[in-house]
Amino acid sequence: MRLADARRDHYRKLARDQGFRSRAAYKLKQINDSYHVLKKGQKVADIGCAPGGWLQVAAGIVGSAGKVAGIDLKAVEPVAGATILQGSIDDPASVKSLVEALGGHADVVLSDLAPNVSGMWEVDHARQMDLTRSALALARQVLGAGGSAVFKVFEGEFLSELKEEMRKSFGKVLVSKPQASRQESSEMYLVCLNFRPS
Ligand SMILES: C[S@@+](CC[C@H](N)C(=O)[O-])C[C@H]1O[C@@H](n2cnc3c(N)ncnc32)[C@H](O)[C@@H]1O
Numbered sequence: 001m002r003l004a005d006a007r008r009d010h011y012r013k014l015a016r017d018q019g020f021r022s023r024a025a026y027k028l029k030q031i032n033d034s035y036h037v038l039k040k041g042q043k044v045a046d047i048g049c050a051p052g053g054w055l056q057v058a059a060g061i062v063g064s065a066g067k068v069a070g071i072d073l074k075a076v077e078p079v080a081g082a083t084i085l086q087g088s089i090d091d092p093a094s095v096k097s098l099v100e101a102l103g104g105h106a107d108v109v110l111s112d113l114a115p116n117v118s119g120m121w122e123v124d125h126a127r128q129m130d131l132t133r134s135a136l137a138l139a140r141q142v143l144g145a146g147g148s149a150v151f152k153v154f155e156g157e158f159l160s161e162l163k164e165e166m167r168k169s170f171g172k173v174l175v176s177k178p179q180a181s182r183q184e185s186s187e188m189y190l191v192c193l194n195f196r197p198s
Contacts, residue, residue, distance in 0.1 A: 003183075007179075007180075007182070007183070008023070008182060011023035011026050011180050014026065015053065019056075020053050020056055020057070021051040021052045021053045021056060021077075022051055022052070022053030022054075023053070023180060024053045024054060024112055024180075025053030025054060025056060025057050026178070026179075026180035027112075027178045027180045027181050027189070028053070028054045028057045028058070028110065028112075028150070029057055029180075030178035030179055030180055031150055031176050031178050031189055031191060032057070032061070034176060034178075035148075035174065035176065035191045035193075037108055037148040037150060037191065037193070038057075038058055038061040038062065038108060039061070039062070039107075040061065040062060040063050040065060040066065041062060041063065041065040041066045042062045042066045042107040042108055043062075043066060043067045043068075043069075043102040043103070043104060043105070043106045043107050043108075044058045044062055044066065044067070044068045044069070044102075044106060044107065044108045044109075044110060045068075045069050045070070045071075045098045045102065045106040045108070045109045045110070045142050046058060046068065046069070046070040046071075046082075046110045046112075047070070047071055047072075047089050047098075047109065047110065047111045047113060047135055047138060048071075048072055048089070048111060048112050048113030048114065048131075048135075049070030049071060049072045049076060049084070049112075050072035050073075050074040050075075050076045051074075051076060051077070052070070052076050052077065052079045052082075052084075054070075054110055054112055055068060055070045055076070055079040055082045055084070056079055058082070058108075058110065059079060059080060059081035059082045060081075062081075063081075064081070067083075067101070067102050067103060068081060068082040068083070069082065069083045069084075069085065069098050069101035069102050070082055070083070070084050070085065071084075071085040071086070071087055071089060071094055071097070071098060072084075072086065073086070073087070073088055074086070083101040085097050085098070085101065089113070089131075089134055089135060089138050090134055094138065095138055095141045095142055098138075098142055099141075099142060104144070105142060105143060105144030105147070106142045106143050106144065106147060107143075107144065107147050107148070108143075108147060108148050108149065108150075109135075109138070109139040109142055109143055109147070109148075109149040109150075110149070110150050111132070111135040111139070111149070111150065111151045111152060112152050113131045113132070113134075113135055113152060114128065114131070114152065115127035115128055115130075115131055124154075125154050125156040125157075125158070126158070128152075128153065128154050129153070129154075129156070129158040129159075129162060132151050132152070132153055132162060133162070133165075135151055136149075136151065136162075136165065136166060136169070139151075139169075139192075139195075140169055140197070140198075143195045143197075144195070144197075145195060145196065145197055146194055146195060147195040148191070148192060148193050148194075148195065149170070149191075149192045149195070150176075150189050150190070150191050150192070151166075151189065151190045151192065152187060152188075152189055153187075153188060153189070153190055154186045154187055154188070155186035155188060156186065162190075163190065166190060166192050168198075169192075169195060169196060169197075169198070170192035170193060170194055170195055170196070171193055171194030171195075171196065172192070172193040172194060173190055173191075173192050173193075174190070174191045174192075174193070175188055175189070175190060175191075176188065176189045176190075176191050177189070
């Protein structure tokens with residue numbers, strides 16, 4: 001078995017054993033172990049949240065003093081401690097619904113958004129970048145001053161432009177490649193700290 005397949009199987013099994021809905025849960029756990037973006041009592045918006053692994057991790061960390069709201073195109077089974085909305089992040093009403101569900105601006109926006117893949121690398125990369133631009137636009141409206149965000153991105157020609165765009169709104173933009181993310185995939189996460197509303 002190839003190392004990449006063994007690692008994927010390892011996280012899939014771990015997720016099953018530990019009751020997480022996706023192996024993606026471990027990506028967020030590892031990002032958070034390094035950057036401590038999630039803390040007890042925070043308000044967290046998780047955009048592109050199905051099937052709910054990141055919601056479970058976030059709700060566990062913020063606890064009952066915090067609030068978690070997620071949105072996805074797909075229906076998501078209820079997650080303890082989270083409010084779940086069904087819809088598109090491109091719908092302007094989504095911003096209002098997320099802020100309402102959180103009872104105010106978010107401390108953290110999490111985006112693990114992914115488009116339907118076509119298999120053609122350039123097309124998929126461009127789609128992912130469009131989604132991340134929409135995620136950034138939403139984060140700019142939902143986050144409170146000093147907030148943080150995590151965005152899934154893919155290595156490619158538009159990435160440095162996107163990082164520059166993020167630097168306009170965040171004090172720090174860091175790149176993270178958690179172990180639970182397949183090492184041969186060009187997927188990575190931008191961890192953006194200290195949001196500055198314009
Ligand atoms: C990789 S999955 C997220 C996995 C999740 N972080 C977890 O741990 O379970 C990406 C999700 O993004 C969602 N998505 C893609 N485009 C979207 C959009 N425009 N609005 C809302 N969700 C979207 C997809 O439906 C998909 O469920």
